[in-house]
Amino acid sequence: MTIADPRDTGVQRLPFDLARIRRDFPILKREIAPGVPLVYLDNAATSQKPVQVIAELTRFYRDHNANIHRGVHTLSVESTELYEAARAKVARFINAPKTEEIIFTRNTTESLNLVAHAWARKFLHEGDEVVISEIEHHSNIVPWQMLRDARGIVLRYIPMLPDGTLDLDAARKIIGPRTKLLSITAMSNALGTIVSLEVLVPLAKAQGAVVMVDGAQSVPHLPVDVQALDIDFLAFSAHKMLGPTGIGILWGKMALLDAMDPFLGGGDMILTVNMERSTWADVPAKFEAGTPNVADAIAFGAAIDYLDALGMDAVREHEREITDYALRRLADVPGVSIFGPMDADLRGGVISFELEGVHPHDIGQVLDTRGVAIRTGHHCAQPVMLALNVPATARASFYLYNTTDEVDKLAASLQEVTRFFGGGR
Template sequence: MLDDKIKQDFPILFQEVNDEPLVYLDNAATSQKPKAVTDSLVHFYEHDNANVHRGVHTLAERATSSYEGAREKVRAFIHAKSTKEVLFTRGTTTGINWLARSYGEAVVGSGDEILISQMEHHSNIVAWQELAKRKGATLVYVDLTEEGMLDMADFKSKLSTKTKIVSIAHISNVLGVVNPIKELSALAHEVGATMIVDGAQAAPHMSIDVRDLDADFYAFSGHKMCGPTGIGVLYGKESLLEKMDPIEFGGEMIDFVYHDRSTWTELPWKFEAGTPNIAGAIGLGAAVDYLTEIGMEEIHAHEQELVAYVLPKLQQIEGLTIYGPKDPSQHTGVIAFNLDGIHPHDTSTALDMEGVAVRAGHHCVQPLLSYLGVQSTARASFYFYNTKEDADRLVEAIIATKEFFSHGFI
């Protein structure tokens, strides 16, 4: 386990909610920010605030150096070949929408197929639905096994020469399963399809090597990995990005504007129109530094140890249904559950009264919940600053909630 002192880096965690010490277990929605990240934002605005790239005065040069330095940090973090392959976005959703609007428009035609899975987040469904409508293509869903794993036999049966794009989550934000992206990439490439990965739930929790995965594109968000909101990354292989057209125009992505036409600057700036989220990128760079110092392997091991500790305890609670694999070794720190006869919103409210913050609702995966036969769930999601004591508090709060709704006291 990681040292419990890591929690000291997150001032927000040291507060009481409803007269109880806060246990924050909504990390799949957004993580908390260490002081190193918030300090980086304050420092930028108090010392270096200026627009990037075109200014030659000292503040502009410092801002540009920090902004592009953050891009290099991200490149190293995901093991990309070049900073030309690292595009700053607003988040995972923006990255996938860019791909659907640009790359997808170019490669998908009438009668073609886009292959996704039943576990996808709305961000990795709706953009492809809209592309399929525009192009006369078909959106094909890969089914899941009984435990919520991607059904590889079904994937192989539905993958064909009609498949132009495969877009799959690296980790499910509800089922807690890790999909075999490297294997999926190899299979997709065999039929000439492009492999796109929604890495929103993976990049914060495990070491990512986009070249080893052989992903053509990989999108993730800063706010789920200790960074600020409103900043994210779209990785793309340089050869594919070179062929893509931008979908936003003006400002920094311009090379030269004539009266009747314009030309675009080189990668990666070709896709970053207007003034970018400079502070957000710098904050993301600080988050990458922070995570790298701890070590992504250590973070992953810590979370797996927490899951191995808490999942069996939860499985022993009568009337509690847990979604996803029963084996802790196949389950990440995302644990979705329901208590029999209690609406998830009521469960979440009761847990909040105990100081335990979890999420309740459809988690932006309505097709998945429909596939599972439920309308909503509660969801606890752990990160490296959570402890076994936090896990125990969750278990105790669920038991207390069950008792309250059964007997009227808590």
């Protein structure tokens, strides 16, 4: 049975059938050692890919492969149409007003850097303030530090509270008349904290600031509507949402994108070139210099079809249930301390924790022998580690194919880790 999609996009909604979903992901049948099945809990780093995405990638290379926007021959026309159709799918997925506002990049990091170079370097001046937060991924910190050193802008941080949420009272003082840009994550990759954009965006808008959202963790896991959020830029990556590596998205409001200079110069981004000067192509071509990652963009379109068919509300609800279960289950494991909000309504499917007496690296190594894949380290969020006063954490992160059985395996394996290292510091 299928259910009509409430957004009326013509997509047929499928019921959330976990067993059927898991059959779509061949890698979930893998064994890490004989008799040790994979339990993949590193989804905040990258997601696994369903057969539909893998098939679309090979179908493109098998049947359509050609360069886009150039030839008049059939394959080039087909490739161009498929590439542009993928762009339209991305636009609809985040409810962008215009398909042309979707720019294909390599990843979230490149999308954030594109704005730092092509928008901020042109429109921000010495003394202007860029506001970020203490829970950002390094990719939403380093570009602004570089801009500060190059342009003399002032970089300000909204601090984190001990429970892993942002200090909104402090934000009300930090965001002010000098704020020209608020660049903020919608969900912490280290703690899973869902950021209160409904509070922060209006604060920035009231000051006339531009708002960019790092959606690397939110777009794969939560329904995201850029118009409802009232934001100006959104950056995210395909590979964390069932798509291939090497494709990222920058969405921006057309007026802002139009006013920006190109990021890279070269083929495909020009209107005319003579020996003296060139004129720029229209958005989005202006920001897509050179042959783009055509095949992966098209395969990303298949990933969006997959998510659309399930519906992001259903994806979020499944992950909320798994996270709620995992929070309770892990809290019962002796020696485990969980960082970040303990309410599954306030966090995505990311749980950072420590195990008393065992370094995260050792936890990860022992769990691997049980087939359980988690991430250990600073998660490219060293300011968060500093605030928590830990060198590193262990992190389990979930996606639409994870089960409560897998959470049980994680919990049981953690008890084995404690037994193994018992007596250590």
